[in-house]
Amino acid sequence: MIPLLFVACGLMLSGSARGETPSTEAEKPAETPESPEAHPSPISPGDALTSTNLHKPSFKPKPPPVVKDYQLEVNTARQLRRNKDHASAEKMLVRILDEEPPPEFQRATMFELALVAQEQMKLARAQQIFAQYIQLFPQDPTVPEVLLRQGLIFRQMGAYNMAIGKYYSVMNSALGLKLDQFDYYKRLVLQAQTEIADTYFVQGKFVEASDFFGRILKQNTAELNRAQIYYKLIHCLASLGKHTEVTTQARAFYEKHLDATEIAEVYYLSAASYKALGRTREAHAEVLRLLKSQASSVKTNPENWIYWQQRAGNDIANQLYIEGDYINALELYTHLAALNSASIWQIPIWYQVALIYERLGQEKKAVEKYTDIIARAKEVDDAPSVKTVVEMARWRKEQIDWRGRTEVAVQALRLSPLSTSGTNTASRTKP
Numbered sequence: 001m002i003p004l005l006f007v008a009c010g011l012m013l014s015g016s017a018r019g020e021t022p023s024t025e026a027e028k029p030a031e032t033p034e035s036p037e038a039h040p041s042p043i044s045p046g047d048a049l050t051s052t053n054l055h056k057p058s059f060k061p062k063p064p065p066v067v068k069d070y071q072l073e074v075n076t077a078r079q080l081r082r083n084k085d086h087a088s089a090e091k092m093l094v095r096i097l098d099e100e101p102p103p104e105f106q107r108a109t110m111f112e113l114a115l116v117a118q119e120q121m122k123l124a125r126a127q128q129i130f131a132q133y134i135q136l137f138p139q140d141p142t143v144p145e146v147l148l149r150q151g152l153i154f155r156q157m158g159a160y161n162m163a164i165g166k167y168y169s170v171m172n173s174a175l176g177l178k179l180d181q182f183d184y185y186k187r188l189v190l191q192a193q194t195e196i197a198d199t200y201f202v203q204g205k206f207v208e209a210s211d212f213f214g215r216i217l218k219q220n221t222a223e224l225n226r227a228q229i230y231y232k233l234i235h236c237l238a239s240l241g242k243h244t245e246v247t248t249q250a251r252a253f254y255e256k257h258l259d260a261t262e263i264a265e266v267y268y269l270s271a272a273s274y275k276a277l278g279r280t281r282e283a284h285a286e287v288l289r290l291l292k293s294q295a296s297s298v299k300t301n302p303e304n305w306i307y308w309q310q311r312a313g314n315d316i317a318n319q320l321y322i323e324g325d326y327i328n329a330l331e332l333y334t335h336l337a338a339l340n341s342a343s344i345w346q347i348p349i350w351y352q353v354a355l356i357y358e359r360l361g362q363e364k365k366a367v368e369k370y371t372d373i374i375a376r377a378k379e380v381d382d383a384p385s386v387k388t389v390v391e392m393a394r395w396r397k398e399q400i401d402w403r404g405r406t407e408v409a410v411q412a413l414r415l416s417p418l419s420t421s422g423t424n425t426a427s428r429t430k431p
Helices: 002-017 070-082 086-098 103-119 123-136 143-156 160-174 179-203 206-217 226-239 243-256 263-276 280-292 302-322 326-337 343-359 363-375 384-428
Strands: none
Touching (some): 070 086, 086 103, 103 123, 103 143, 123 143, 160 179, 179 226, 206 226, 226 243, 226 263, 263 280, 263 302, 280 302, 280 326, 302 343, 343 384, 363 384
């Protein structure tokens, strides 16, 4: 026991000799327990100690987090919209928004959802979605385009002043775009300007529209559809009764846009302006150009050409007929009859041709044309107005035939008394 005490006393003495004060248990600092996660176990779950007294522990690894492909889902919804499956597209887009995707996919989803509503003519809902889009992403580079679409929807809704306000907002917001987006800015501003002009145009505010169209045409840009803008300018001038300007602008249009799809209507507007100015010969010449045109757009859009050919030809030919210019009227009617072989179109034209032959004293040709009309009577049983024309043709043919027989009879009467008178005189002179 002595050695142990000695050792203990020695230890105490050695501590006192160093000037250290022995501490008690109460003075020891409390140890802070550490969480198990702070020092993870180095033992792999597969190497854990097992025992027959216990069931073997089952270690189920946590599944990896599911990463959704939002881009694929947005693209799928976009394709559904393009395929006109709006119900499925809307359902998918709403589900994506409910999942609160990252901002870039939220923007794309909202944009598509607004387009779905617009294509379904749910215009108020589309406006609501676009307004929320701008509120959530006011600094996004796509804001000018969204404003432009809002303007187009307002115009569809008939809210023209609000539409024009949105178009001006497009130009103001586009000024804040970065320099690397300058071409995008120019295109947006140009489209906003044309939409302002179009909005005035559809309202019938031709003074404001013509002013905008004129200013737009002064811009030197390849992106502008100059033929269409030029045509709308001519239409405005015609509506304002500025017929001299119409004919001047029409000639310039022919030089620059001879193959434009709008040229058929420009021919008509020019011919109508010449007619309004009392320049019937120039009107006749314009219609002939329209009827004989070989522009490439005749083949690409034949229905449009036939419509304006028929309308312009009818208007000018009828005017020439009323004025007694039968030769030029006959030329136009002949071209018009060749445009369409349908009886409902051709029979009224043939009737006008026959009337002109009567006026020119060529009754034989008139009878031939009336006969052609009568032969097609069965084709117009379901068209009362054209059937009336057939009956008129039959009546006029009978009148010509009766007049012919009457003239023959009168001629015979004129000749018969002369020969009888001569015979009687001779008999009386005999002794």
